[in-house]
Amino acid sequence: MAGTTRSMAAADLAAGPWILQDERHHTMIFQAEFTVRIEPQGWTFAASDAVPLLQAARNAAIGLPSSCRNGTCRTCMCRLLSGQIRYQIEWPGLSSDEKKDGYILPCIAYPQSDLVIEEPRATALPLPVLG
Numbered sequence: 001m002a003g004t005t006r007s008m009a010a011a012d013l014a015a016g017p018w019i020l021q022d023e024r025h026h027t028m029i030f031q032a033e034f035t036v037r038i039e040p041q042g043w044t045f046a047a048s049d050a051v052p053l054l055q056a057a058r059n060a061a062i063g064l065p066s067s068c069r070n071g072t073c074r075t076c077m078c079r080l081l082s083g084q085i086r087y088q089i090e091w092p093g094l095s096s097d098e099k100k101d102g103y104i105l106p107c108i109a110y111p112q113s114d115l116v117i118e119e120p121r122a123t124a125l126p127l128p129v130l131g
Contacts, residue, residue, distance in 0.1 A: 083115035
């Protein structure tokens, strides 16, 4: 069984960086990738469920407002129009009314599905020069 798992993991790794294997315990950790659309700009980017939305956006050269990056300052607060996210901290800096109204904190929010986010303050960041 371990050989089959190892072969499957190698094939999946070749297809994309979304599966890892811990050889000591023979367990696999799956990382899903989702599409995030920023409105009203209509920009889209790929986001892994293992990376906060703020960082995934920056990786795609999209700047979302931010300051603390730990869920307390609320600078990044924006509205989730569709999709599901999760937080790794128990009490993100949002009131229950804000949560009901769809507000999220991208600095600590991890996608769990494709998302549509309303953030008119988003900016296009310069692409890095390679070479």
